[in-house]
Amino acid sequence: MKKKRFIYKRGNILINLLVIELIQQFVAQNLRILVCGPSNISVDNIAERLAPCRVPFIRVGHPARLLPSVLANCLDVLTKTSDAGNIVNDVRKEMDDKMASVKKTKSGKERYNIWRQVGDLRKEYRNREKKCVQDLMKGSKVVLATLHGSGGFHVFREKFDVVIIDEAGQALEAQCWVPLLTASKCVLAGDHLQLPPTIKSNDVKISSKLQITLFDRLLLLHEPTAIKRMLTIQYRMHEVIMRYPSDALYGGLLMADDSVKSRLLTDLEDVEDTDDTREPLVFYDTQGGAFPEKAEEDTSEMKKGHIAMALGESKSNEMEAALCSFHVNKLVAAGVKPENIAVITPYNAQLASLSHGLKEKYPGIELGSVDGFQGREKDAVVISLVRSNPEHVVGFLGEKRRLNVAMTRPKRHLCVIGDSETISQGNSFLKNWMAHLEEHADLRYPDVTDLQFET
Secondary structure (H helix, E strand, O other): OOOEEEEEEEEOOOOOHHHHHHHHHHOOOOOOEEEEOOOOHHHHHHHHHHHHHHOOOOOOOHHHHHHHHHHHEHHHHHHHHHHHHHHHHHHHHHHHHHHHOOOOOHHHHHHHHHHHHHHHHHHHHHHHHHHHHHHHHHHHEEEEEEHHHOOOOHHHHHOOEEEEEHHHHHHOOOHHHHHHOOOOEEEEEEEOOOOOOOOOOOOOHHHHHHOOHHHHHHHOOOOOOHEEEEEEEEOOOHHHHHHHHHHHHHOOOOEEEEOOOOOOOOOOOOOOOOOOOOOOOOEEHHHHHOOOOOEEEHHHHHHOOOOOOOOOOOOHHHHHHHHHHHHHHHHHOOHHHHHHHHEEEEEEEHHHHHHHHHHHHOOEEEEEEEEHOOOOOEEEEEEEEEOOOOOOOOOOHHOOOHHHHHHOOOOOEEEEEHHHHOOOOOHHHHHHHHHHHHHOEEEEOOOOHHOOOOO
């Protein structure tokens, strides 16, 4: 087997656009490219951005699992709509007509002859369909598939010059090896400092081993300067929002592009200039014990109506949920549209509480877990950290990759709600984050009496 050449990419929101640029440059060099991702949505995101570039491509996958916007490039659809596909359809129609005529025929000899013709048509149908698929695949310079789908019959036997794996930081290493067998060069794009692959296993040792991705392994095996190219310009966040994750996780190398570095909610149409909309970073510090967390067994009353969640060993904080509503109400009153706001939290029990208070009032608002919000963005993001207890236990808030995802979702406004006394005791990352918020955020100490009508 040829020695693989790897190029590692890490960066910001525009990493998808980097992948698009790479595809276009490789196509200009007359190279054949296989583009993969760990999920259908990750591949479809590339397909959506590639379509306007007028680069012909084929998306391999079941049409029912793909976004409607990429179906026109789906292999299954192309086999039915291409010129060769039309001939295949004609054969299929003739075969169906023959089979229908059997029911109208009483003569055994005539039936026998019809079935022989149907058998010949079936053989022709299979051969023409197979050739149609082969011609479409071989004629395409760019093929898109999930990592799992790249091992399918139509893709695995093809040869490519380059494999590009997007969101490689969330892909299992074993998944990545499937497409790597089809090419001699690979580009991994993603961020290993955000959430790792989701592993469902009761064995902690197995889970920890599987969470070491090919992305991570290559960084350990090679000198970073040999294979790594870090994207340092980010095009999402106000520079104040960006500052802590940049300093704490990316060596202070991230810079905000001029187009985003100073943008605020007040720059949006019909949004008033208020104490909330002019601030890029707000921190409600709930220290003092007035905003206590609750264990999962105390949250059963929240399983009402359409709210049905697997809470597990989750936590909730009703007063923090009320504070989220309080802040969202002020943003909406200032003119910020609910669909431009997201409220996220690391805990499912808290998400259930937030849904009860906010989703009914603002159907357009987006509520989600931190894990589920990776890759997403909103103009304004409110984070409820939930944990507040005398023991200063932070649980999985201690996972800095999870918090990195949370604090890098907003474009213009980030509001953090949490107990600094509890959170700062978790680890050095959390302690430094609380110190950063106290120094650089618009620091607020909420009064419980202001929230009595928010729940």
